[in-house]
Amino acid sequence: MTAHVICEANLSRIVVALLLCTRCVQIYAGIGAEVDLNVEGSGFHRTLIYRIHFENLTQDGCRVAIYMELPSALYVNTDEIAEMRRRGTNMVCSVGETDVELFAEKAGRQNVTTCASISSSFSSLTIPVHQRYRYAHETGGYINVTLLEPKLLLGCRERVRDHRVSKIDLCEPCVSLMTKWREIPYRMSQNREYVWPIPVGDLSLSLFVTCATLLTTIIGAIFIGHAIWSNAGQSHPKED
Ligand SMILES: *[C@@H]1O[C@H](CO)[C@@H](O)[C@H](O)[C@H]1NC(C)=O
Ligand SMILES: *[C@@H]1O[C@H](CO)[C@@H](O)[C@H](O)[C@H]1NC(C)=O
Numbered sequence: 001m002t003a004h005v006i007c008e009a010n011l012s013r014i015v016v017a018l019l020l021c022t023r024c025v026q027i028y029a030g031i032g033a034e035v036d037l038n039v040e041g042s043g044f045h046r047t048l049i050y051r052i053h054f055e056n057l058t059q060d061g062c063r064v065a066i067y068m069e070l071p072s073a074l075y076v077n078t079d080e081i082a083e084m085r086r087r088g089t090n091m092v093c094s095v096g097e098t099d100v101e102l103f104a105e106k107a108g109r110q111n112v113t114t115c116a117s118i119s120s121s122f123s124s125l126t127i128p129v130h131q132r133y134r135y136a137h138e139t140g141g142y143i144n145v146t147l148l149e150p151k152l153l154l155g156c157r158e159r160v161r162d163h164r165v166s167k168i169d170l171c172e173p174c175v176s177l178m179t180k181w182r183e184i185p186y187r188m189s190q191n192r193e194y195v196w197p198i199p200v201g202d203l204s205l206s207l208f209v210t211c212a213t214l215l216t217t218i219i220g221a222i223f224i225g226h227a228i229w230s231n232a233g234q235s236h237p238k239e240d
């Protein structure tokens with residue numbers, strides 16, 4: 001009989017402990033973030049501005065990084081971002097293709113990282129992105145290039161609960177800002193993926209353009225030739 005009571009008491013203790021535990025988990029819920037993407041510009045050169053607001057971030061002195069794999073149709077100019085780093089305006093680095101002249105079809109891809117400090121759980125990160133030229137196609141028109149969702153990373157001095165250390169290869173100098181970077185799940189406040197329509201030259205027009213150019217060149221040449229001839233014809237009698 002007494003054994004039964006003790007057992008029941010133990011059981012209720014276990015239940016209480018379990019309840020407390022789930023409460024603990026709730027209290028120490030992981031860090032999350034809300035990300036807002038703004039794109040400035042609409043032509044070949046655009047600026048991606050990510051505004052990040054962390055939730056449940058209690059440590060001070062953490063750094064944030066955004067990592068993305070650009071499609072070969074887009075690129076960051078390594079000279080431009082090096083200049084930005086020198087001036088201290090923006091920390092952006094990349095690995096991969098460095099030739100800005102290449103057409104999209106010939107170019108390699110780039111993995112881009114940008115990083116910054118966080119103040120009051122907020123940070124803003126900027127990446128200047130450019131569009132590569134494409135070869136003309138039979139039909140022309142547009143193709144849609146989609147900017148995939150980037151990865152959001154957090155680097156803190158102390159351990160961050162519930163977030164494992166990331167295996168993503170961030171580039172220098174961002175990677176050295178912190179010894180450990182952790183991926184943080186986030187919500188986008190608007191569109192999750194940014195679609196960038198890229199105009200494609202029309203090959204069927206190119207024959208027309210070539211003929212028209214040739215024709216105007218020939219007409220121009222005949223006109224100039226005629227002018228020179230008639231001038232020459234007029235100047236002869238004067239010499240006599
Ligand atoms: C932040 O913590 C609260 C509880 O304090 C929790 O309800 C919320 O889900 C947490 N946010 C995220 C993104 O985990
Ligand atoms: C970019 O990252 C991906 C995935 O980690 C990798 O497969 C690819 O080789 C990287 N590209 C460059 C140019 O380093």
Ligand SMILES: *[C@@H]1O[C@H](CO)[C@@H](O)[C@H](O)[C@H]1NC(C)=O
Binds near residue numbers: 142143144195197
């Ligand atoms: C590109 O996306 C726009 C909407 O963003 C759509 O109207 C258009 O049809 C798409 N074009 C192609 C070629 O997929």
